[in-house]
Amino acid sequence: MDKLREAGAAVGEWVDTSLLKSPARLALGSFAIVILLFTGLLSLPIATETGERAPFIDALFTATSAVCVTGLVTVDTGLYWSGWGLGIIALGIKVGGLGIMTLASLVGLAVSRRLGLTQRLLAAGEARAAGLGDLRSLLRTVVVVSFSVEIAIALVLFPRFLTLDYGFWRSLGYSGFYGISAFNNAGFTPDPLGLIPYAGDFWMLVPIGLGVLVGALGYPVYLNLIRGWRRPRDWSLHTKLTLIMVSALTVVSAGLLAVFEWSNPDTLGDHSSAKSIGNIFFQSINQRSGGFNSFDIGKAREQTWLLEDVLMFIGGGSGSTAGGIRVTTLAVLLLAIWAEARGRRDMEAFGKRIGTEVLRGAVAITLIGLFIVIIGTTVFMAQTDIPLDQALYEVVSAYATCGLSTGITADLPPEAKGTLIAMMYLGRVGSLTIAAALALNKQRRVIRYPSERPIIG
Amino acid sequence: MDKLREAGAAVGEWVDTSLLKSPARLALGSFAIVILLFTGLLSLPIATETGERAPFIDALFTATSAVCVTGLVTVDTGLYWSGWGLGIIALGIKVGGLGIMTLASLVGLAVSRRLGLTQRLLAAGEARAAGLGDLRSLLRTVVVVSFSVEIAIALVLFPRFLTLDYGFWRSLGYSGFYGISAFNNAGFTPDPLGLIPYAGDFWMLVPIGLGVLVGALGYPVYLNLIRGWRRPRDWSLHTKLTLIMVSALTVVSAGLLAVFEWSNPDTLGDHSSAKSIGNIFFQSINQRSGGFNSFDIGKAREQTWLLEDVLMFIGGGSGSTAGGIRVTTLAVLLLAIWAEARGRRDMEAFGKRIGTEVLRGAVAITLIGLFIVIIGTTVFMAQTDIPLDQALYEVVSAYATCGLSTGITADLPPEAKGTLIAMMYLGRVGSLTIAAALALNKQRRVIRYPSERPIIG
Numbered sequence: 001m002d003k004l005r006e007a008g009a010a011v012g013e014w015v016d017t018s019l020l021k022s023p024a025r026l027a028l029g030s031f032a033i034v035i036l037l038f039t040g041l042l043s044l045p046i047a048t049e050t051g052e053r054a055p056f057i058d059a060l061f062t063a064t065s066a067v068c069v070t071g072l073v074t075v076d077t078g079l080y081w082s083g084w085g086l087g088i089i090a091l092g093i094k095v096g097g098l099g100i101m102t103l104a105s106l107v108g109l110a111v112s113r114r115l116g117l118t119q120r121l122l123a124a125g126e127a128r129a130a131g132l133g134d135l136r137s138l139l140r141t142v143v144v145v146s147f148s149v150e151i152a153i154a155l156v157l158f159p160r161f162l163t164l165d166y167g168f169w170r171s172l173g174y175s176g177f178y179g180i181s182a183f184n185n186a187g188f189t190p191d192p193l194g195l196i197p198y199a200g201d202f203w204m205l206v207p208i209g210l211g212v213l214v215g216a217l218g219y220p221v222y223l224n225l226i227r228g229w230r231r232p233r234d235w236s237l238h239t240k241l242t243l244i245m246v247s248a249l250t251v252v253s254a255g256l257l258a259v260f261e262w263s264n265p266d267t268l269g270d271h272s273s274a275k276s277i278g279n280i281f282f283q284s285i286n287q288r289s290g291g292f293n294s295f296d297i298g299k300a301r302e303q304t305w306l307l308e309d310v311l312m313f314i315g316g317g318s319g320s321t322a323g324g325i326r327v328t329t330l331a332v333l334l335l336a337i338w339a340e341a342r343g344r345r346d347m348e349a350f351g352k353r354i355g356t357e358v359l360r361g362a363v364a365i366t367l368i369g370l371f372i373v374i375i376g377t378t379v380f381m382a383q384t385d386i387p388l389d390q391a392l393y394e395v396v397s398a399y400a401t402c403g404l405s406t407g408i409t410a411d412l413p414p415e416a417k418g419t420l421i422a423m424m425y426l427g428r429v430g431s432l433t434i435a436a437a438l439a440l441n442k443q444r445r446v447i448r449y450p451s452e453r454p455i456i457g
Numbered sequence: 458m459d460k461l462r463e464a465g466a467a468v469g470e471w472v473d474t475s476l477l478k479s480p481a482r483l484a485l486g487s488f489a490i491v492i493l494l495f496t497g498l499l500s501l502p503i504a505t506e507t508g509e510r511a512p513f514i515d516a517l518f519t520a521t522s523a524v525c526v527t528g529l530v531t532v533d534t535g536l537y538w539s540g541w542g543l544g545i546i547a548l549g550i551k552v553g554g555l556g557i558m559t560l561a562s563l564v565g566l567a568v569s570r571r572l573g574l575t576q577r578l579l580a581a582g583e584a585r586a587a588g589l590g591d592l593r594s595l596l597r598t599v600v601v602v603s604f605s606v607e608i609a610i611a612l613v614l615f616p617r618f619l620t621l622d623y624g625f626w627r628s629l630g631y632s633g634f635y636g637i638s639a640f641n642n643a644g645f646t647p648d649p650l651g652l653i654p655y656a657g658d659f660w661m662l663v664p665i666g667l668g669v670l671v672g673a674l675g676y677p678v679y680l681n682l683i684r685g686w687r688r689p690r691d692w693s694l695h696t697k698l699t700l701i702m703v704s705a706l707t708v709v710s711a712g713l714l715a716v717f718e719w720s721n722p723d724t725l726g727d728h729s730s731a732k733s734i735g736n737i738f739f740q741s742i743n744q745r746s747g748g749f750n751s752f753d754i755g756k757a758r759e760q761t762w763l764l765e766d767v768l769m770f771i772g773g774g775s776g777s778t779a780g781g782i783r784v785t786t787l788a789v790l791l792l793a794i795w796a797e798a799r800g801r802r803d804m805e806a807f808g809k810r811i812g813t814e815v816l817r818g819a820v821a822i823t824l825i826g827l828f829i830v831i832i833g834t835t836v837f838m839a840q841t842d843i844p845l846d847q848a849l850y851e852v853v854s855a856y857a858t859c860g861l862s863t864g865i866t867a868d869l870p871p872e873a874k875g876t877l878i879a880m881m882y883l884g885r886v887g888s889l890t891i892a893a894a895l896a897l898n899k900q901r902r903v904i905r906y907p908s909e910r911p912i913i914g
């Protein structure tokens with residue numbers, strides 16, 4: 001018992017020192033190590049269907065894609081990897097998904113502790129100091145929610161696979177794989193053709209779509225909803241902004257997808273109206289970060305690609321396995337414009353004021369993200385002959401860990417695969433470490449310079 | 458004398474009421490009227506080389522392009538329009554250029570008057586109330602600087618055209634046209650092939666390049682430099698930020714252009730080193746808003762197009778004839794990131810503090826600009842079969858009133874020409890009216906909501 005307490009104290013001290021000092025280093029380091037570990041596992045001959053050792057670049061690409069829960073692939077997941085390989089990939093997704101949520105929880109805890117916020121991550125109204133108890137509670141929530149949703153998806157899909165005559169073991173494996181892949185917004189499919197053959201199969205699409213939707217909300221929203229789902233008025237500002245943005249983006253993007261693809265014979269043109277609407281909403285949910293697709297993205301219209309570039313870049317909820325700059329980051333930028341348009345001193349939403357430092361953080365995350373995507377696209381185009389439309393799509397998909405693709409990743413030269421690997425890694429640890437580093441780095445200075453207003457615009 | 462004073466008072470009252478109330482309406486209305494007027498002039502049979510009436514869409518496109526000092530064309534300027542037509546275009550550029558600088562001056566005056574700033578637009582250190590004297594002084598500066606630079610360029614180019622055996626009157630007309638087109642960052646050329654035949658002719662490129670560079674700085678910088686060029690330390694924050702950003706962007710983009718185009722046989726590959734370096738800097742200066750080009754943009758690499766998309770979007774200086782979101786807008790965003798990275802409470806530069814409302818304005822201008830460009834590109838792609846790379850290039854070029862083109866504007870369907878016309882108009886009056894509307898719309902509220910921090914990134 002004493003030993004346990006000692007261990008607890010050691011962890012507490014570690015959170016205080018190492019993590020507070022450099023959450024960026026922790027995130028960068030731990031993801032690099034886990035990716036290399038899974039690269040090793042996928043390099044085992046037993047991992048491939050043929051029993052031959054996978055080329056290093058493909059093992060590294062697949063491991064990065066799995067651990068960063070992206071879903072981009074250079075080989076056909078269902079055909080190339082053996083059952084063991086699929087298991088390794090599912091494990092990589094699970095470890096990566098839990099890892100990113102745990103890291104986000106730790107960082108969130110460190111930030112709230114450092115800032116001494118009275119408004120806490122855990123629950124509206126509670127105002128005690130963050131401690132080990134909070135950490136344990138956070139991690140428990142993360143683990144319980146993720147396993148529950150994954151198992152729920154699997155339980156719904158299992159009988160479906162049985163009815164499709166996949167056999168007991170394959171049905172079990174597939175439903176587990178889809179459960180993990182959906183909740184963690186990974187977008188990997190064990191089926192060779194992905195979900196396109198299931199475009200009319202709502203028994204498949206609905207549980208997977210719901211899993212992706214829930215997975216993209218993030219642990220702060222789970223905590224809030226679990227503890228106070230009966231009192232929406234008391235939800236935290238974060239929860240309200242996340243839910244509103246996710247709903248708005250889903251509806252708006254569904255509308256635009258309908259305009260662009262309804263009559264495209266290569267995607268939705270031949271579907272019945274019900275099937276089209278179902279697929280539009282499935283795609284709309286998956287565009288932000290899920291990465292599953294029920295029609296061929298490569299045959300979609302150019303306008304759809306550009307729309308999806310924007311939606312992927314925005315991404316999902318903070319503290320979730322979804323990527324992008326996160327919906328709350330966009331919300332803060334929009335609230336700043338709204339406040340400015342109304343001539344208000346403060347950014348306000350739901351009777352709360354949002355501090356300037358949050359806006360500056362949002363500007364940093366957005367601008368750095370744009371910068372990385374533009375650099376990545378430039379390098380990618382120099383390495384290949386791929387035009388801007390497809391290059392931008394793949395790079396944004398990698399950076400936002402979305403995993404949708406116009407279908408060019410398999411034929412890329414190794415150095416272009418390397419660019420996408422770098423994008424996935426930066427995208428996964430990037431926004432989190434930028435946000436943490438900025439939030440933790442606060443000085444109070446007494447000296448203020450005189451104000452001067454440059455002319456803008 | 459009494460009548461004059463009465464007229465002066467009337468103007469002062471008009472500035473106080475109409476302009477302060479709605480600078481946006483003034484800008485939108487006056488530009489629309491002037492564009493329609495020049496569309497009428499260019500529709501005269503005398504305006505074309507053949508003596509036939511120009512199609513309405515081409516007259517409207519050219520008039521918009523001239524008045525918005527953009528430089529995009531749907532017909533070959535030198536071949537299609539008669540001497541009269543070229544004169545109308547030059548007049549349109551001159552009216553548009555003076556108009557935008559005058560409007561910017563009026564808005565700047567209204568803003569500084571409304572805000573009661575102690576730090577004034579006119580000169581560092583002076584702190585008297587803005588009045589008619591200021592307005593007259595501002596307008597005088599705008600007129601004097603623009604005519605001086607235009608005439609200086611024309612005086613340098615005139616003997617060059619004579620040595621090329623263009624004859625006296627054509628040399629006179631061409632040198633005047635280039636003078637107006639360069640200072641006003643219009644990018645129109647009376648030469649059928651533009652400046653590409655002059656790629657090795659530094660007697661042409663240097664005065665035009667310098668004219669574009671000076672024209673893109675903006676009247677607040679002229680005022681500052683004219684009154685206090687000996688004391689750089691006393692320059693306003695706006696002047697310092699503008700000069701630093703313009704210099705940095707020119708050098709960085711020149712370096713990147715060299716990397717992308719040095720060995721491209723279709724652009725710079727066959728040039729001598731000196732000629733390549735000259736053309737790189739000419740292009741680097743013109744990329745932001747000048748719109749002249751000394752090599753064929755259509756044959757440049759994809760990476761160059763993407764780089765130029767970014768540079769065009771950034772644009773030139775506030776209160777200049779250059780377009781884009783403006784270099785100071787980007788500077789404010791970067792300073793916000795810098796302040797956040799250093800953990801400072803305030804955005805600071807050169808011993809001055811920049812208020813939060815300026816950051817919010819910068820976020821608004823940038824995000825609204827991005828939004829309009831993405832919408833415009835989507836519409837443009839739906840109207841044509843042009844892929845993203847070229848569609849984005851033309852739309853950004855129109856919105857940022859840059860005027861560079863990959864060479865597709867002549868063959869566009871009328872509705873796509875309409876999209877570019879809308880982009881040029883919005884780009885020209887857009888940033889200015891957004892900035893003015895936001896700056897003028899200030900309320901002081903006593904109530905402040907409690908602070909709550911959403912999680913971002």
Ligand SMILES: [K+]
Pocket residue numbers: 069070071185186187289290291401402403
């Ligand atoms: K994904």
Ligand SMILES: [K+]
Pocket residue numbers: 526527528642643644746747748858859860
């Ligand atoms: K221009």
